Amino acid sequence: MLIVGVAGGTGSGKTTVVKKIIERLSRSEVTVIPQDSYYKDNSHLPLEERQEINFDHPESVEWELLVKHIKQLMKGQTIEQPIYSYLTCTRSDETIKLPPKHVVIVEGILCLTNKELRDLMTIKVFVDADADDRLSRVISRDIIERGRSVNKVLERYDITVKPMHLQFIEPSKRYADIIVPMGGNNEVAIDILVSTIERYLDKKTSY
Secondary structure (H helix, E strand, O other), X not given: OEEEEEEEOOOOOHHHXXXXXXXXXXXXXXXXXXXXXXEOOOOOOOHHHHOOOOOOOHXXXXXXXXXXXXXXXXXXXXXXXXXXXXXXXXXXXXXXXXXXXXXXXEXXXXXXXXXXXXXOOOEEEEEOOOHHHHHHHHHHHXXXXXXXXXXXXXXXXXXXXXXXXXXXXXXXXXXXXXXXXXXXXXXXXXXXXXXXXXXXXXXHHOX
């Protein structure tokens, strides 16, 4: 099984890169595991406290469960992926059944910061983008998808997103095998990634 880790700052274009990779590959061969699904359940906290959670800190993620699920997939077992809501900052009682496939892409801002997870990865990718570009994407996304005001997004950016990026996410770039500048617009880097994955799949189907 090929485990591909795709990390990078908030709004760097990670999801776009992953989507473009999947578009060029057979969906029956690839599954995607978002790090966001493994944020810790905070249903025990009042809503006001939940809305102030620092999602850009490694301690916000239940790494133990994510690593366990990757190992289960590697053993050929189906997993029950959690479903996390940014609107309520809680996990759903429902889960998503994910069967093992030849290629697993783990995507998230912090997925190269955890050594145990990193050690399971065959290819480690860091999607890079200028801070201004990332901020504009974060503003658009958080307003549309997460119901936040512009002022709340900017406040959150200054208090958590920017400092956590500098402390945890940017330093994790040194673990990457491939760095993708310009996010999803870098077709050359995406071509290289797709070619690498296709070579692996060709080897799997040849025996």
